[in-house]
Amino acid sequence: MTALELMENLGEVDEELLWTALHTKTHRRYRRALRTALIAAAVLVLLALAALAASESGLLERFFPQNYDLISDYVSRVEAVTENDMLRLTLHEAVTDGVRTLVAYTVERLDGGGMAGWEPETEITPYYMGGRTFSSGARSGMTIDASETARRTYLWCCSSTDDTALESVSIRLLGLKRTAGREQLDAGSLTLETSLTACPVRMAKRLGSAADEELVVSVRLSPLSLRILSYRNLAGMKPGDVEKKEDVRTVGGPSDRRVELLFRDGSRQHVSMRHQSTDSSGVVVLMGDFWDLPDVRRVKAVVIDGREYPLTKETAPAPRQGLGMDAPFLESQRAWLYGSHEAAHPDLTASGEAVTLALDGIWTNGYTTELMLKIEAPHEENDWEPVNTGGNLTFDARNRQGEALAVGVRDGGLVQGLLSLIVECSDQAAQLTIGDGDAVLVIPLDMKKLQKLPQIEPKEASPRQTASPDAGESYRQAVYDELFAGVTPDSTGYSADNGVYRLTAVHLYLTEEPGIVRLRAWIEAARLDGEPYGMWEESRAGFSICGLKDGKEVVLNGGLGHVGGVRDGVRYFSVREDYRYGDFALAEAQGAGVLPAEGLDLDLLDLDGLRLTWTPPEGGRITLDLPMTTA
Amino acid sequence: MEDREIVELYWQRDEQAIEESDKKYGGLCRGVALRVLESAEDSEECVSDTWLRSWNVIPPQRPALLGAFFARITRNLALDRWRSAHAAKRLGGETALALEELGDCVSGESLEEEAARRELVRVLNDFLRSLPEGDRSLFLRRYWSVETLETLAKQEGMSVSALHRRLGRLRAALAEHLRKEGIEP
Numbered sequence: 001m002t003a004l005e006l007m008e009n010l011g012e013v014d015e016e017l018l019w020t021a022l023h024t025k026t027h028r029r030y031r032r033a034l035r036t037a038l039i040a041a042a043v044l045v046l047l048a049l050a051a052l053a054a055s056e057s058g059l060l061e062r063f064f065p066q067n068y069d070l071i072s073d074y075v076s077r078v079e080a081v082t083e084n085d086m087l088r089l090t091l092h093e094a095v096t097d098g099v100r101t102l103v104a105y106t107v108e109r110l111d112g113g114g115m116a117g118w119e120p121e122t123e124i125t126p127y128y129m130g131g132r133t134f135s136s137g138a139r140s141g142m143t144i145d146a147s148e149t150a151r152r153t154y155l156w157c158c159s160s161t162d163d164t165a166l167e168s169v170s171i172r173l174l175g176l177k178r179t180a181g182r183e184q185l186d187a188g189s190l191t192l193e194t195s196l197t198a199c200p201v202r203m204a205k206r207l208g209s210a211a212d213e214e215l216v217v218s219v220r221l222s223p224l225s226l227r228i229l230s231y232r233n234l235a236g237m238k239p240g241d242v243e244k245k246e247d248v249r250t251v252g253g254p255s256d257r258r259v260e261l262l263f264r265d266g267s268r269q270h271v272s273m274r275h276q277s278t279d280s281s282g283v284v285v286l287m288g289d290f291w292d293l294p295d296v297r298r299v300k301a302v303v304i305d306g307r308e309y310p311l312t313k314e315t316a317p318a319p320r321q322g323l324g325m326d327a328p329f330l331e332s333q334r335a336w337l338y339g340s341h342e343a344a345h346p347d348l349t350a351s352g353e354a355v356t357l358a359l360d361g362i363w364t365n366g367y368t369t370e371l372m373l374k375i376e377a378p379h380e381e382n383d384w385e386p387v388n389t390g391g392n393l394t395f396d397a398r399n400r401q402g403e404a405l406a407v408g409v410r411d412g413g414l415v416q417g418l419l420s421l422i423v424e425c426s427d428q429a430a431q432l433t434i435g436d437g438d439a440v441l442v443i444p445l446d447m448k449k450l451q452k453l454p455q456i457e458p459k460e461a462s463p464r465q466t467a468s469p470d471a472g473e474s475y476r477q478a479v480y481d482e483l484f485a486g487v488t489p490d491s492t493g494y495s496a497d498n499g500v501y502r503l504t505a506v507h508l509y510l511t512e513e514p515g516i517v518r519l520r521a522w523i524e525a526a527r528l529d530g531e532p533y534g535m536w537e538e539s540r541a542g543f544s545i546c547g548l549k550d551g552k553e554v555v556l557n558g559g560l561g562h563v564g565g566v567r568d569g570v571r572y573f574s575v576r577e578d579y580r581y582g583d584f585a586l587a588e589a590q591g592a593g594v595l596p597a598e599g600l601d602l603d604l605l606d607l608d609g610l611r612l613t614w615t616p617p618e619g620g621r622i623t624l625d626l627p628m629t630t631a
Numbered sequence: 632m633e634d635r636e637i638v639e640l641y642w643q644r645d646e647q648a649i650e651e652s653d654k655k656y657g658g659l660c661r662g663v664a665l666r667v668l669e670s671a672e673d674s675e676e677c678v679s680d681t682w683l684r685s686w687n688v689i690p691p692q693r694p695a696l697l698g699a700f701f702a703r704i705t706r707n708l709a710l711d712r713w714r715s716a717h718a719a720k721r722l723g724g725e726t727a728l729a730l731e732e733l734g735d736c737v738s739g740e741s742l743e744e745e746a747a748r749r750e751l752v753r754v755l756n757d758f759l760r761s762l763p764e765g766d767r768s769l770f771l772r773r774y775w776s777v778e779t780l781e782t783l784a785k786q787e788g789m790s791v792s793a794l795h796r797r798l799g800r801l802r803a804a805l806a807e808h809l810r811k812e813g814i815e816p
Contacts, residue, residue, distance in 0.1 A: 001751070001815060003733040004714065010775055011706050012752045015699035017759050018771060186633055278781060 059104040060093050063155065067293040070223040071095055074199035082190045086111050089173045091192040092153075096166050097222035098198045100289060101126050101158045105171055105192075108151035115152045118176040121184065124156050126169045126196075159287050161277045163220060163227070168195045199223060202296050204309035206367065208426035210235035210404035217408055217424045219302045219309045223295070226259070226271050226288040228304065231408025231424055234395050257286065260303040261294055268303070269294060283410055334370070338363040343372075344450035345457070352438030360418050360456075364445045366428035371443075372418040375436060393436050397429040397445075405429055498620040502526045505612065505624055525614060525622075542615035547607040548625060554607065634697040641689035648689075649682045656698050660705040666777040667709035667726050677712060681705045706775070729777050732798065736806040737815060754812045758805055770801050 060075055061068045075095045082089050088108040095102050107120045156171075170193040176185040204219035210233070218229035261269040276285040301308040334341040343361035350357045360372040397405040405425045412420030423432060432443045444450065494505040504524045523543075527533060547554035612624040632651050640648035660681055664674035681704045694700035713726050759767050769787065772778045784794040809815040 001737045001809075003730045003737055004710075005748075006733050006737050006751075007730060007774060008707070008710055009748060009751045010755060010771075011703055011710070012755075013759060013771075013775075014756050015694075015696045015703065017756065017767065018703070018775065019696045019699040275781070275785065 058093075059153065059155070060095060060102065063102075064291065064293050067223070067295060070293050070295055071199050074197050076194045076196055078192070078194045080192045080194070082192055083110065084188055084190060086185070086187045087173060087175070087190060088151075089171070089190045089192060091171055091194060094169050094194050094196060095224070096126070096169070096196050096198050097201055097224040098164050098166055099160050099162075099220065099222070099227050099287070100225040101160075101166065101169060101196070102224075103156045103158075103169060103171060104153065105156070106151055106153040107173060107176075109176075114149040115176075116149065117179055118185070119179050120152075120154065121174040121177050122156070123172040123174065124158070124169065125172070126158060126160070126164075126166045128164050128166050157289070159225065159276065159289070161285050163218070166196050166198060168193055170194075200314040202299070202311040202314055204302055204311050206426050207307065207309060208233070208406040210406055212406050212426070215406040215408040215424060215426050216304060216309065219304070219311075221261070221294075221296050221299060221302060221311060223293040224290055226261075226273070226290070226302065227276075228259070228273070228286040228302075230284050230286070231410070232282045233406040233426075234409050235397070235404060235407045236394070258303075258305055259286075259288065261299045262301045262303050262308060263298050264300045265298070283408070334363055337368055338365050338370075338447065340447075344447060344453075345455045346450045346453035347456045348441060348443060348453070350439040350441040352436075352440075355436045355439045357434065357436055357439045357441045359441065359443065362443065362450060364447060364450070366430070366445050367425055369423040369425075369429075369432060369443075369445055370412075371421055371423070373421060373434070373441075374418055393434055395423060396433040396435075397423070397425045398431045398433075399427050400430045494624050494626055496622050496624050497528065498616075498622045500527065500529055500618065500620060501614075501616050501622060502528055503612070503614055503622045503624055505626065523612065523614075525616070542617065544613050546611050546613075548609040548611050549607055551608075553611060634694075637697060638689060638693055641686065642693070649686065652682055652685065652697075652701065653678070656701045659698055660701050663702050663705045663776060664709040666779075667706065667713050669725065673712055674709070677705055677708045680708050684708070725777050725779050728780075729774055732802065733774060735799070735802045736809060750812075751814055754809065754814055757812075758808045761808075762801070762804075766797075766801055769797065770805075773798060 061072070064071065075093050077093055078091045080091045086109070088106075088110055090106040090108070092104040092106065094104070103124055105122075107115070107122075109115060170191060173187065173190040175187040177183070199222055201220050201222040204216075204221070206215075206217065208215055212233050215231045215233045216228060217231055218227070220227040220229075257273055259271045259273050261271060263269070271288040271290075273286045273288045276287040278284050296311075297314070299311055301310045303309070341363075343363050345361050346359060348359040354377055356374075356376045358374040358376070360374050362369065362371045364370070395407045395409060397407045399405055405427050407426075408424040410422040410424070412422060425432075429445050432445055434441045434443070496503055502525070504526070610626045612626065613621055615621045632655065637648055637651045637655065640651060657678060660678045661674050664677040665671065668674050668677065681701055684704050685701065692700075710726075759770070762770065769783065772783060773780075780791050780794055780798075784791045787794060789797075806815065
């Protein structure tokens with residue numbers, strides 16, 4: 001038996017065993033987090049219990065008896081109530097600094113039962129930038145008042161991995177579950193939401209040199225939390241030389257770090273840090289939560305293992321920083337970081353005997369540089385696949401004085417054959433040198449200079465992010481807007497009707513990976529006569545896609561997947577098609593208008609367009625022709 | 632909406648079933664797929680495929696634990712996708728690590744008969760039932776859910792190396808169990 005077979009068959013084990021294990025995890029995490037949090041805040045909880053008055057307003061003040069005024073201006077005081085026959089939910093207060101968020105709420109039973117032995121089943125979701133959510137980060141909760149029999153008040157705490165400009169938080173109460181055991185009381189869904197105004201943060205200057213082991217890219221301090229983001233310094237080292245998996249376990253952990261706040265009067269405050277996350281590039285996030293709120297205006301520097309990182313002025317939290325995934329978010333982040341979301345495409349190529357490096361696109365402010373790189377090895381058999389994924393590259397960054405800087409690299413992965421890299425430097429760099437064997441690419445890190453160099457048309461269909469006016473609507477839509485090439489629907493999309501249905505291509509994009517081309521589309525079929533839509537499965541069967549070349553249809557070989565349903569009164573199709581590169585078949589029995597098979601040598605981007613057709617169950621085919629342009 | 636109501640929607644061939652499934656279990660399934668594939672885009676497709684496959688098998692099936700039912704479909708789809716991508720040498724990550732660890736328990740020769748697969752599932756169920764609840768949960772979270780060692784260590788309140796050792800003992804117990812049951816030589 002192979003390990004993969006063992007893992008696959010593990011997927012077939014008894015569902016009850018599986019479900020119990022997953023639930024055990026939830027309870028265990030909750031209990032452990034609760035225990036830890038209670039130990040950390042035991043004195044404060046006791047104070048809070050003692051001081052708890054009839055009204056729940058000012059709950060957070062009781063948790064932060066010292067220096068509460070430092071955050072009071074940023075606490076959202078809500079006192080909103082919603083209830084059904086079984087439960088009443090009250091949202092009292094919420095506060096955030098963009099990384100750490102706290103929400104105080106009360107659950108009360110209205111069915112005559114008590115809360116002893118029960119805990120609320122809640123979903124608490126912070127939102128940023130027009131309704132997006134994040135899933136990473138540590139979450140925990142604690143009971144504030146356990147004395148009441150029919151009602152309990154809770155404080156929920158969440159720490160995000162990324163620096164996030166949060167806009168709101170919602171709480172959804174689904175019911176109650178036993179603190180031990182699997183019994184649940186389903187209460188439908190009660191939801192409340194409040195907007196958030198994040199308290200200001202202070203950032204530290206970057207420091208360090210090429211000789212350092214690590215590069216601290218971000219130190220972010222607020223009265224609620226301290227977040228430290230550190231990279232492995234790769235100056236003079238290949239990423240492939242670094243055992244990243246070992247890094248994850250041995251480097252960057254908080255146990256061997258000494259972190260302090262250094263105040264202007266010379267006093268110091270130790271900060272207990274915890275390991276929050278390590279990503280696949282070895283980027284480590286450490287977090288410290290404050291219950292005794294520091295006056296960050298009086299802090300001169302954050303001291304990490306004896307090195308002082310001086311703080312800058314107060315600022316609002318940044319737009320979410322991290323590897324973003326959807327177009328509007330990326331645009332806003334790049335505009336914030338680099339002054340514009342437009343990339344430069346300078347004609348910079350370095351060719352060696354075995355390897356060619358070519359820059360396809362770049363954004364930079366000297367400290368942070370994002371680039372799309374094409375790595376080719378002409379003599380490799382698999383020339384469609386890059387010779388590596390950056391593991392053999394070396395990085396050298398220099399400031400204006402020619403001094404070597406510390407360099408951290410985050411691998412964004414392969415996107416349409418291009419290697420996406422984010423390079424961080426310990427100071428403002430004037431030049432970045434990237435090498436791979438005998439090919440060395442020297443890049444000036446100045447956007448104005450880069451834009452003045454002769455520009456290229458990106459060699460590959462590099463990702464062209466186009467914001468959609470509706471992109472903030474949902475996670476799914478954001479994913480579908482992620483990459484966009486070839487087809488450009490206007491704000492109303494491509495549309496056609498047969499008198500009964502109107503078919504509209506709302507979102508379309510093509511992605512190209514080595515050996516495969518993928519088309520994804522969001523198609524809506526609005527019924528014009530107000531009649532019901534009928535069965536989805538039948539509708540789905542009537543949907544097809546083919547290519548267009550010289551006015552003739554080309555059948556595309558590849559997988560076919562349609563998912564959909566009715567949303568907001570409109571039938572929708574989420575279309576996913578994967579085509580093998582340049583391998584299209586002749587249509588069978590499609591009659592005239594079909595291209596001959598022999599000698600057919602096309603790739604998808606050579607087509608004139610795509611034809612989406614839908615035949616509703618009632619008949620009356622609708623055709624949408626989508627012109628293909630690679631400009 | 633309660634699980635039985637969602638299942639009833641599937642039986643009535645009501646498309647609302649998919650929306651309700653996504654609303655209630657979409658997050659769970661995305662998490663399962665994301666841990667295996669480490670790609671939001673691929674995970675989203677896996678989840679979409681999960682609803683499609685569920686639509687095709689309910690009816691006749693009437694799952695008792697709907698969340699586990701969906702999660703299992705998602706995981707199988709994600710592993711399929713991971714395997715085909717892995718064949719093209721384009722993926723590694725946590726799934727590859729977990730597989731490497733499971734390699735301790737097995738000979739590496741492929742199972743060919745369906746009967747052997749069914750027997751393996753029975754033996755795995757027996758093995759999991761024999762474990763204390765905490766160990767069972769840990770084993771499944773690592774090798775079913777592909778949670779990272781760092782995440783598990785943090786949740787268990789132990790160091791990564793201690794967790795490594797604990798998982799190693801569990802894998803050794805599984806290897807012994809597989810040998811006793813005649814699944815592995």
